[in-house]
Amino acid sequence: MSNFKTTLKKFALTGIGAGLMLTMASTSQVNAKTFEPAQVTDMLHLVLASDREVYTKKVVKRLANKHKVIKASEFFEDDKALPLPAQMFRFGSETVADKTKDFSYSLISLWPINKQNAPKTDIEKKGLEFINANKGKNFYGEESLGGKKYFTAVYPDVAIATPCVGCHNNHKDTPKKDFKMGDVMGGVVIRIPL
Amino acid sequence: MSRNSLFWILWLIITLGLGGYLSAAMIYSGDRSNLLIGKTTSGHHQIELSCNTCHGNGFTDEDTIQNACLSCHENELKVSNDSHPIKKFRDPRNADRLEQLNAMKCVTCHTEHKPHLVSDMGMGLTLPKDYCFKCHEDIAKERPQTHQNLSFDSCATSGCHNYHDNKALYEKFLERHADTPDMKLTQLVNNFKYEKLSEEYGGLKRGDPLDKTDANAPKEHLNDSLVDSWHQDAHAKNGVNCTACHQPDKAQQTSEKQTWIKKPGIAVCASCHKEENKSFLAGKHGMRLNPSLSQSKSDPWGILFKEKKFTPMRPELARLEMKEAAHGTELTCNTCHSVRKNNHKFNLQEAKVEACLSCHDDQHSKAYLTSPHYKLWQKEIKGELPKGSGVTCATCHMPRVEVEDEYENIIYLINHNQNANLRPNEKMIRSACLSCHGLRFSIDSLADPKLIKKNFHGRSTFKIESIDWVLKRSSKAEETK
Numbered sequence: 177m178s179n180f181k182t183t184l185k186k187f188a189l190t191g192i193g194a195g196l197m198l199t200m201a202s203t204s205q206v207n208a209k210t211f212e213p214a215q216v217t218d219m220l221h222l223v224l225a226s227d228r229e230v231y232t233k234k235v236v237k238r239l240a241n242k243h244k245v246i247k248a249s250e251f252f253e254d255d256k257a258l259p260l261p262a263q264m265f266r267f268g269s270e271t272v273a274d275k276t277k278d279f280s281y282s283l284i285s286l287w288p289i290n291k292q293n294a295p296k297t298d299i300e301k302k303g304l305e306f307i308n309a310n311k312g313k314n315f316y317g318e319e320s321l322g323g324k325k326y327f328t329a330v331y332p333d334v335a336i337a338t339p340c341v342g343c344h345n346n347h348k349d350t351p352k353k354d355f356k357m358g359d360v361m362g363g364v365v366i367r368i369p370l
Numbered sequence: 371m372s373r374n375s376l377f378w379i380l381w382l383i384i385t386l387g388l389g390g391y392l393s394a395a396m397i398y399s400g401d402r403s404n405l406l407i408g409k410t411t412s413g414h415h416q417i418e419l420s421c422n423t424c425h426g427n428g429f430t431d432e433d434t435i436q437n438a439c440l441s442c443h444e445n446e447l448k449v450s451n452d453s454h455p456i457k458k459f460r461d462p463r464n465a466d467r468l469e470q471l472n473a474m475k476c477v478t479c480h481t482e483h484k485p486h487l488v489s490d491m492g493m494g495l496t497l498p499k500d501y502c503f504k505c506h507e508d509i510a511k512e513r514p515q516t517h518q519n520l521s522f523d524s525c526a527t528s529g530c531h532n533y534h535d536n537k538a539l540y541e542k543f544l545e546r547h548a549d550t551p552d553m554k555l556t557q558l559v560n561n562f563k564y565e566k567l568s569e570e571y572g573g574l575k576r577g578d579p580l581d582k583t584d585a586n587a588p589k590e591h592l593n594d595s596l597v598d599s600w601h602q603d604a605h606a607k608n609g610v611n612c613t614a615c616h617q618p619d620k621a622q623q624t625s626e627k628q629t630w631i632k633k634p635g636i637a638v639c640a641s642c643h644k645e646e647n648k649s650f651l652a653g654k655h656g657m658r659l660n661p662s663l664s665q666s667k668s669d670p671w672g673i674l675f676k677e678k679k680f681t682p683m684r685p686e687l688a689r690l691e692m693k694e695a696a697h698g699t700e701l702t703c704n705t706c707h708s709v710r711k712n713n714h715k716f717n718l719q720e721a722k723v724e725a726c727l728s729c730h731d732d733q734h735s736k737a738y739l740t741s742p743h744y745k746l747w748q749k750e751i752k753g754e755l756p757k758g759s760g761v762t763c764a765t766c767h768m769p770r771v772e773v774e775d776e777y778e779n780i781i782y783l784i785n786h787n788q789n790a791n792l793r794p795n796e797k798m799i800r801s802a803c804l805s806c807h808g809l810r811f812s813i814d815s816l817a818d819p820k821l822i823k824k825n826f827h828g829r830s831t832f833k834i835e836s837i838d839w840v841l842k843r844s845s846k847a848e849e850t851k
Contacts, residue, residue: 241806250542251540251542251543253451254542254543269461270455270457270460271457272457273457273460273461274457274460280460280461280462282461282463291508291512292505296463296466297463300463316536320463321462321463321465321466322466322468322469323465324462324464326462347621348847365463367462367463369462
């Protein structure tokens with residue numbers, strides 16, 4: 177009888193052990209989940225777009241346009257003012273580029289104020305045209321730059337606050353003066369080397 | 371042994387010996403001047419034998435050289451609000467541009483040991499003329515009114531653009547200062563304003579003002595003349611007693627038995643004047659004293675080669691014309707701030723003109739004494755004009771500037787790196803010229819090499835069109851609104 181009990185105990189312990197191992201295996205399976213490049217760029221874009229929206233609405237629009245306690249200026253150093261949302265975005269992108277080569281991002285447009293921000297690569301051109309023609313949709317593709325292959329995603333950058341539209345329509349270097357709220361003004365390009 | 375074998379053995383011994391010597395010299399020490407592959411630029415010639423500073427162990431890659439450039443020049447680029455920082459080119463979308471012009475590496479434009487490539491624009495370094503074109507070739511299409519038919523090498527030679535520092539040349543700045551008169555009504559240089567702010571900051575204050583009877587040097591080192599001059603000096607007024615400099619370890623209670631240092635050196639000054647020292651070591655007057663540089667390294671066992679530091683800079687080592695009488699003078703803090711008169715009143719006034727002219731003997735320096743700037747300085751010294759009216763050598767070449775200290779506090783100090791504000795000379799516009807002059811006047815004056823030689827005695831014969839072009843573009847934009 178005692179032998180039977182011992183065998184039962186052993187059996188039960190083995191069962192618990194196996195169960196634990198299975199659970200651990202399934203947990204490690206969750207940890208090892210791989211993401212498609214498009215999922216990664218979607219997540220990155222969500223963070224970038226949210227931060228961009230918060231800065232535009234809660235900082236620039238609130239302090240510069242609503243309460244008028246500080247200006248937002250392209251020449252923010254000399255004017256002791258807030259950097260414009262597009263500049264803020266570019267500074268972030270340059271800081272990221274200083275720290276990692278795992279991904280990069282930029283803000284470009286078919287109607288750029290600074291001509292250096294016009295689309296350069298075929299994918300950038302295709303991407304901007306696609307997001308302008310297909311409202312609310314993103315563009316994904318692959319391209320080779322400098323001998324390296326990249327997954328490239330282009331996301332619409334939409335006019336979410338009146339200062340965006342006002343500044344772009346009135347800037348002396350703008351090629352387009354009839355932006356309206358909700359228009360796609362440009363695109364956020366995110367690249368991941370493959 | 372045959373004669374041939376003997377020759378072979380001799381050849382082998384000589385080759386190995388010579389190879390060994392050159393390799394050892396390259397990596398460690400010896401007379402390395404034989405290894406120089408060409409004359410270095412005026413920025414580096416004083417320290418050219420500190421090969422390892424740029425080349426690492428001699429077998430390193432481009433990144434080592436790039437890091438060496440940045441280790442000395444990165445902060446200058448930051449201060450100049452670099453228009454083309456490296457980080458701008460990291461985005462892969464610039465890959466095609468980088469293939470044409472690798473803007474990620476300083477040596478793409480500024481190479482060393484190639485004196486025949488040194489720019490004829492008076493920049494003191496190598497600088498190609500066509501680098502703008504590689505990325506901005508469409509500029510004539512973008513700005514047909516103003517940039518049509520301009521020569522591809524005229525961007526940076528016309529007085530309109532610089533690659534790095536455009537703080538006084540960018541479009542909006544030109545527009546905003548377009549109408550400033552040649553001579554402003556109030557003419558006071560920043561030095562004065564910043565001196566006040568610097569006093570308010572009080573970062574160097576060590577205690578309450580000290581009286582003559584507080585002097586704490588041992589009796590054998592005290593005399594009335596010394597105590598008098600110390601008492602009139604900023605050191606006594608800011609609570610700095612004798613032992614703070616002459617027995618610094620004892621004063622800070624880190625050593626009981628420290629003996630009296632008769633002539634405290636740069637390290638003692640630097641213990642309080644940290645930021646001034648940092649900038650001094652970065653410029654041509656002090657770079658040879660930079661503790662990280664040495665003429666030769668010690669071998670790992672310290673047997674064959676010993677570390678040899680550079681001696682302080684002396685005028686005869688300079689490439690500019692220097693007075694013969696000054697040859698042999700070693701440049702440290704005291705050289706300009708003087709204990710020459712054997713007293714303790716550290717001169718600030720003489721350090722702004724007399725100290726410079728006691729060595730410098732080029733046309734521009736000599737012409738200063740006939741310049742309108744010098745006349746103003748004389749009147750200021752005599753009290754005929756308010757403080758800040760005079761323009762000294764230091765006003766332009768070692769201005770008092772706003773910087774962040776190691777704790778990110780804003781402080782106002784004299785930048786002792788005479789090179790920081792020197793080239794391109796438009797760097798001086800904001801820190802010096804604009805205090806008294808209009809922007810047009812300043813840009814035109816700095817573009818005229820003959821006027822610079824005459825130390826601005828007279829008027830510029832140059833007319834830089836950038837401000838007019840900016841105004842033309844703005845009025846056109848207004849019309850189309």
